[in-house]
Amino acid sequence: MSDVLVVAAHALRESLRRRVFAVVVCLTLAFGALYAWGTDELFQDVNDFGPNQFGLDPRVLAGATILGLAMFGTLFLGVVLAVFLTLGAVRGDAERGLLQPLIVRPLGRRQYLAGRFLAAATVAAAYVLIVYAGAVVVTGVLGDWWPTQPVGAGVRLAAAVVVVAALALLGSIFLSANANGIAVLMVFGAGLLGGLLGSIGDALGSHTLQTIANTASWLLPFEALYRDALRVLVSEVPGVTGAIVQLGPLGGSHDAGPLLLPYTVLSLAAVGALAAFAFGRSDL
């Protein structure tokens, strides 16, 4: 275990010293400022709306929609961070000659992978939780709308980036850093597209599109986690407003059922086992 922590600490120290975190903090502050500005403008406009005949609550609609958008932005930033922390962990570092001096130490290859995963997953998950919490607070303070289950949605969002970090680490065993980064971001995009198709399928009643979306959700659980996070966020909004916000931004909310979180844990274990097996057999 101590070897795992040594590798994780080394990876984190590298990110700190390379000023990765400084860049991330600056860009996130910019994102937060823009989000606060946009939210403030939105709620000022919404407060001018009068009562409407459909029973729509404009404040709830605005709050849920913009926080849903913020969740997508947070997920995207978290995924980019997770990918950049892991994309060259094995093949990329081996090609640069960074990996070999570490791997010939008594440290095992599994411990190395575990350390890199621990560092990336911790940083990306913490980042997502902090940015998401900031968005919730901004939305609540500026618009006086608070989600009823903010923690559940945040946990699912954090779990989604952990899944992406694991996939990027697995990819780093087979692909060079550039190829892996491109591949993982394309897989991420494909997963979101699957979710979008699912929403369209739900609206049109198309079983084919729903099947595609469900398959994508189980193959790429980060997508299912994101849509489930949106569901948790708006699950207790009643009436017409609730029906509309459940359509949500960029894929919409979707109830993946109670097996999603256990399945995510199992899929992480499967990805970890595959990565350990493949890395153990690869020549460096």
Next chain:
Amino acid sequence: MASRSATGGRIERARPRLHSARVPTALAVTGLTKRYGTTHALRGVDITVGEGELVGLLGPNGAGKSTLVKIACGLVRPSGGTAEVCGAPAGTEGARRALGYLAELFRFPGWASADELLVLHQKLAGSDGGAAERAELLELVGLSEARDRRIETMSKGMQQRLGIAQALVGRPALLLLDEPTSALDPAGRRTVRGLLEELRGRGIAVLLNTHLLSEVERVCDRVAIIDRGVLVAAGRPDELSRPGGVEVVTASGVQAFTAASREDVPAIVERLVHAGERVYEVRLVRSSLEDAYLAALEAPPAA
């Protein structure tokens, strides 16, 4: 061992083995093979490195030297045969605990200082040497002044010396050095040469993979020459080099007696003087390790 024909000059490949029977074994490689698809990188190589021995591994590019070293330190899995480090199969934790390694193409994190790099490797090697070990290693490679200097600001030669210090963290019994002097200037090479001799004095076994024959000739106890995955010649440097005759410098120029030996010198000089030549110098010629190396590579494969 390589054998020469009676006519001299050519070394015939006779499945040489590089064994050290007189000292405990730090590295034992037996019948080692490695295939990459249809390419045979190693075809049954036998090499041993005894405790405190300094063995040079020579061969042209693509001969399989780096593959052999990588198998020994567990970076590459063999297709056949065995490699053991201090009695533990290569690649196992026991084997990795006993060795230090400097790769041919290595890089250290540029943001770290020399001291931070050594701290990291101390943690990974489980070394309890602390600051004293780090100071000793940096002094050994002549980098005491660069203790807190960031690696990215160091020259390639300094990084190579730091690499040797890194490989020595935890006092390994076997040091595997893959081209450790490739980026060094003559002064740096001399430093490394002295370092290798000191390591031998401390009882550390070294397998030195290099193209620099002069380095090997000066410091190595034994030499192994690999070509196309086969060990083609092995032995002490003085065993591999051979007498090359006698050269006599006279007033009329240098006269070569290629078949002559030391015992023939008085008669040759007497004959020349008798013929009216003025003799200024007599030289006994020995083939260099370079000659032996080239001869080994040109020899036909063993039947």
